[in-house]
Amino acid sequence: MxxxxxxxxxxxxxxxxxxxQAVSVPATTSSPTALGSITAGQTYTVTATGAADLLITWNGGLGIPFTANGIPTYAIPGTYSSFYPNGLDYDPSQNTSAHGIGGAGVLFGALLGTFTASPTGPADYFLLGSNYNFTAGSSGTLYGVVNDCPNCYADNSGGFTVTLSLATGLPVGxxxxxxxxxxxxxxxxxxxxxxxxxxxxxxxx
Missing domain, CATH: 1.10.287 (Helix Hairpins)
Structure with missing residues (x-):
């Protein structure tokens, strides 16, 4: 006994x-990170903490860090000053059409979600942010990725710690x-x- x-x-x-266990979503790649499996009809909560730095060399190494909601963590100087305080959906060092992989209306540095491991365009993404609730329409896998311009991930650092839980408060699984x-x-x-x-x-x- x-x-x-x-x-x-x-x-x-x-x-x-x-x-x-929480999942780390790095800011250094545009490849989605699996956050966990979901079941059709179940309601889930996604929470995210941390900061994604989209340019580690900027401002003497202070970089351009964002929260999961796409909000800068400090008043960024110089070329990227317009990011502060509310964030932008385009790269101010280029033009107003220079959107991230999430497309127009989605803030740079924000945590995005997708239901495919190989997204092909903005329509495949949606904003997760620091707290997101949803009811799964079908079973599968939820993925997370940081929003940045397609070819800009090499000079990033940091990322988000993400937990996918059932709405009951129990972790998935x-x-x-x-x-x-x-x-x-x-x-x-x-x-x-x-x-x-x-x-x-x-x-x-």
Missing amino acids: KNYLRITTTVAALVLASAA VPEPGTWAMMLLGLGGIGFAMRSKKVLQPVSA
């Missing part, structure tokens, strides 16, 4: 630990309360059976 309890506790701890109840009932039955099982004693000759 002790072994049974030990195994049950270990398995439960491993499930919770693996499911609760953790069974819901009803499932836990069924699991515990089954495990309890196994434990009772193990405890009640008779052990045959060898008969001396």
Whole structure:
């Protein structure tokens, strides 16, 4: 019985630990990072922290860092000063048509979401920001990526720490309360059976 309890506790701890891990979405690549699997009809919450620096050499190494909502973290000087305080959907060092991969209306440095590992254009992206809630229309995988101009990722750094959770507050992959109840009932039955099982004693000759 002790072994049974030990195994049950270990398995439960491993499930919770693996499911609760956040995902790092780097600002150094335009390739989407998988945030987790989603199931049609389920409601999810995405939270993001950290800062994506879109030009690490700017302003003596202070760079041009943004929050997941595309808002600069400080008053940026010089060519990029117009980014502050509300962010921009274009690169001020170029022109008003120089949008990021998310297209017009999407702030530079913001965290974007996509349901495909190989997006082909702005229509494949949507804004996640620092907090986003949605109900999945179909099952699949949610991906995250930082919004920057297509060929500008090489001089970036940082990124966002992103967690995808069920709207119930449970991290994705953790069974819901009803499932836990069924699991515990089954495990309890196994434990009772193990405890009640008779052990045959060898008969001396």
